[in-house]
Amino acid sequence: MFKVQCTSCRETHANHVGVNRFETNEMSGSRGEANFVWKCKNCKRESSASVKAGPFPYEQTEPAKPQKLLEFDCRGLEFTEFKAEGEWLAEGVETGTKFTGIDLEEGEWFEYDEKSNEEVSINDVKWEVRRS
Secondary structure (H helix, E strand, O other): OOOEEOOOOOOEOOOOOOOOOOOOEEEEOOEEEEOEEEEEOOOEEEEEEEEEEEOOOOOOOOOOOOOOOOOEEOOOOEEEEOOOOOEEEOOOOOOOOEEEEOOOOOOOOOEEEEOOEEEEEOOOOOOOOOOO
């Protein structure tokens, strides 16, 4: 889920909005389709965003470093904040164990990997939205 801001008048949508890479929405005036279409309530301009690349898997590194997960083509809007809603997937680095239904809303997740007989975790998660 994202916070979205109009690049014309800088109005920010009151709620986080979802973008689904598997869905397309018609843009007015037969201008094509996009994964997300939004009409700013303040200036009435229609803006759009489409998933350009990704999702990319996060590869564990020591020390941990920022990595690109998604890339958007945004027209008339920008995403300013990300909130991790929904379920995520992970794979044990050493065992290949698949973990599903991961909730990262609190920025951390803990589980037990039976193949390695060890606790596994995702923690200190920080999300950053950057312009390229």
